Amino acid sequence: QITLRESGPTLVKPTQTLTLTCTFSGFSLSTSGVGVGWIRQPPGKALEWLALIYWDDDKRYSPFLKSRLAITKDTSKNQVVLTMTNMDPVDTATYYCAHRNPVYGYFDYWGQGTLVTVSS
Amino acid sequence: QSVLTQPPSASGTPGQRVTISCSGSSSNIGSNSVYWYQQLPGTAPKLLIYRNNQRPSGVPDRFSGSKSGTSASLAISGLRSEDEADYYCAAWDDSLSGWVFGGGTKLTVL
Numbered sequence: 001q002i003t004l005r006e007s008g009p010t011l012v013k014p015t016q017t018l019t020l021t022c023t024f025s026g027f028s029l030s031t032s033g034v035g036v037g038w039i040r041q042p043p044g045k046a047l048e049w050l051a052l053i054y055w056d057d058d059k060r061y062s063p064f065l066k067s068r069l070a071i072t073k074d075t076s077k078n079q080v081v082l083t084m085t086n087m088d089p090v091d092t093a094t095y096y097c098a099h100r101n102p103v104y105g106y107f108d109y110w111g112q113g114t115l116v117t118v119s120s
Numbered sequence: 121q122s123v124l125t126q127p128p129s130a131s132g133t134p135g136q137r138v139t140i141s142c143s144g145s146s147s148n149i150g151s152n153s154v155y156w157y158q159q160l161p162g163t164a165p166k167l168l169i170y171r172n173n174q175r176p177s178g179v180p181d182r183f184s185g186s187k188s189g190t191s192a193s194l195a196i197s198g199l200r201s202e203d204e205a206d207y208y209c210a211a212w213d214d215s216l217s218g219w220v221f222g223g224g225t226k227l228t229v230l
Contacts (some may be wrong), residue, residue, distance in 0.1 A: 037219070046122050047157075047165065047208055049219035063216055096164055104171060105212065106155045107219075110164040 002026035004036075004097050004111035011117050012087050018116060022080040022097030029055055029075045033102025036080040038071065040093040041113075048093075052100065053080055089118045123148065123220035124209050131228040137197040140225045142209035144190050148220055152212045154192040156185055159206040159224075168207070169194060196227075204229045 008020035020038070027034055037052040051071040052060045061069050070083045080097060094115045098107035125143040132138040142154065154172050157165035167176055169185035172192065184195045192211075196203055209222040 039219075039221075046223045047210075047221040049210075049221065052218070060218055062218055101170075104153070106153075106167070106170055106210070108167050108170070108176070110166075113164050 002099055002109040004099060006095060006097050006111045006114040008114060013120050014088055014118060016087050018084045018087050020082045020095055024078050029073050031055055035100030037098050037100055037107055038082045039098060040095045042093040051082060087118045092118045122223040124222035126209060126222035126225045129226045131230055132199045133230045134199055136199045138199060140194045140207050142192045142222050144211060146190060147215040148211040148213040149192055150190040151214055154187050155210045156194045157208045199229055201229045203227060
């Protein structure tokens with residue numbers, strides 16, 4: 001059974017760096033084709049894809065946020081970490097991590113999400 | 121402004137059939153599969169349709185997906201009150217080298 005859980009601060013100040021951790025079980029990030037992605041959703045707004053890391057450490061970022069994002073993995077801990085620099089109130093959102101289906105590439109399992117508020 | 125375009129709202133009465141559209145371009149829907157997610161209030165998105173028209177196990181056959189050119193549609197037949205949710209389409213975009221989502225459609229069951 002695949003499960004994912006996001007963790008990190010619920011409140012960050014403007015200009016600070018956000019660090020979120022996705023801890024997962026039921027799969028290994030060393031298995032060919034597997035990946036973990038991050039998607040966010042501002043309150044009352046649409047989903048927005050942020051980043052994706054593959055089993056072979058290849059990485060993809062949203063071109064709109066690429067300069068502010070970094071995604072890394074720790075296969076031994078079953079964790080993926082997303083950092084976002086220079087946080088702004090518009091970055092207030094629920095942040096989800098999700099499992100990438102190794103065959104077709106879509107996100108098939110999602111974490112419950114964590115709400116991050118950016119405010120001074 | 122989302123890359124994929126969906127109507128912001130849709131509605132129907134119990135038992136009716138409703139469709140939700142998703143419009144994209146040649147770099148996303150035109151060249152890749154479309155996926156649909158259902159998001160109930162206060163919960164994470166749940167995969168509803170994959171590879172344009174495939175249902176994961178456990179998704180009722182009342183839900184169906186289709187794709188033509190640079191557009192896709194989600195159809196829900198025999199509408200039920202528990203179908204009231206937000207629905208999002210998604211696709212890989214070759215130009216952006218990333219995933220793109222629609223703006224979401226809020227379905228109301230009257």
